[in-house]
Amino acid sequence: MDALLQAVVDGVLVGMVYAVVAASFNILYRASKIPNIAQGQLLLVGACLVWTLSLWLPIWFAVIGAMLGTAVIGIVIQGLIFRPLRGQSILAIAAATIALMGVLRGATLAIWGTDYRQFPVVFPAELIRLGPLVINQGLLYASASALIGILLATLFFNRARLGLAMTAVAEDHVVAASLGIPLNISMTAGWVGSGVFTVLAAIALLNGQTLGPSVDEIGLRALPAALAAGLESIGFIPVAAIAIGLAEIIAQRYLDVHVGGLASIMVPYLILIVIVLVRPQGLFGWKVIERV
């Protein structure tokens, strides 16, 4: 019983890590219609920025600096790549994010190398013992701040005038532009919001742990969470992400021993295939009806 309860707690916390990464993905999509597959690589850049800045600055300034840095990188990417691609087919935009994957990963490895580093402790990392349960304290704080961020983003996109205008960009670039919504500003705002969430995701994932060159895998592992919630949905990400986190932890505790650690690695990707097969628009995304 305790083991199961512990699995549930761990699953929720793992799910929350996915939720923050997925939120950074969906915020960008909701403001710009860019399905940024390179989100994991952006996270790697953000994490390396936090690490570098924390060598000279107090940790909170380092975090804010990294958020600014990631936002600036996003603005540059928008200006150089996605501004000229406004209104282009989703095929071209997706191909551009795929290329971005290589550029960001290559640039990070060229600058920071392939060494393993100790990521600074942003939130206290000690474990809390609650009766028989062990809870990762840092992940708890990170989850709480992520939930607040996701709530604010949801309110912004669903209530605020500007947010609703930006939502139109996710629907259709050409229609949004013809309605007088400044595409470039909306897309740039998406990159800034996404950059801030990316750094938060890096902290949730790496707080006090090892920062290595394969950290960017999280971008792919978190994709099912973004997809399960629906790419246009931000508020429901935690629900979908926690479900996937639970599935992964349960697979890890009960199946991995039989298949040599394979189950927990594969679960997110299998879920991804099932979602695309059964309900590609996700639980709360928009079902697009097309006409010729």
Add this chain to the structure above:
Amino acid sequence: MPMLPSGVFATSYATDTAMLRTRFRVVVLLAFLAFLATLPLWAPTALIAILLVIAVQVIAVLGLQITYGLGGQINLGQAAFGGVGAFVAASAAHNLSLPFFLTIPIGGLAGAAIAMAFAVPAARVKGFYLALTTLAAQVIFTVLVPRLPDKLFGGFMGLPVTSPEVLGFRFDTDVAFYYLAVFVSGIMTVLALNVARSRLGRALIAIRDNENAAGIVGVDVFRYKVLSFGVGGFFAGVSGALWLYYVRLAAVDMFTLAQSIFYLAMIIIGGVGSVLGAILGVVVVRGIDELMTRYGADSLTHLLGVGVTSGRLFALTLVVVNLVFLFVLVWEPRGLAYRWRCNLRDYIRLWPYPY
């Protein structure tokens, strides 16, 4: 659309559907083949080794050209499908001791089967979602294959094979393998050219241009989408199996996501939807890669004053190739093949007249 020079008219269906419609093209093709055949006689072996890699990768990129270029279906798992071909071919050679001219097609069929299996969920959706299932295929491949039974697929160590051999002749040197690779590559190029003008190719172009409209005029969208992955996967499998016989070891780290991205970069740089574009793209990307490996370390050390490790050099190659990819995507979306066909070639043909 490439135009024929004025004065060339088809007077029968045979000449209208011929692949080489003018005598000049026959001459050019024969000259090119003669050039490829005599190259090992005078070119340095290093160049032969590079061309051999190009010939092998052209096959995979031609497959991607059918899936992505003709059908408009993003495929981020082309390297993985090639890997499936390589491992199945290795397994067939290792366990059943089949000769290479059987294992390479078997590898191709295996690549096709896996590609179609992953295309089934993707075929109901489009654009970005498609990229996701093939991405999942790529990740699952690298994770799953080393953990499969050692006896069948070699596990983490990989699976060794011997050099291909036919009638007592072994393709164990670079030059010998160069001929084999160019030969297979040539067959696959003709195949790809024919796919583009067959019913399949035309259906795929219709789907790429407007899926709903294609469905309304009677194209079975689901079937042709899955089929486009099947044909693309076959090409990938053949390429992977051929590559296996060159390196003589099936290992997962030759079929990574980075390689899949490189394949996509080759398509975009060369030109979407054209066989010539596939070849040009491979040549350009391989060229960048080779130049970086050969001269990058020295010139960067010279420039920066510090030594550059091979890991950093690979990272920089990744950056350069993908920057070219992005540049072409944004500023030259029709790729090099279009520039060649519609600017350079016509310029040469019409010179000294401007039009």
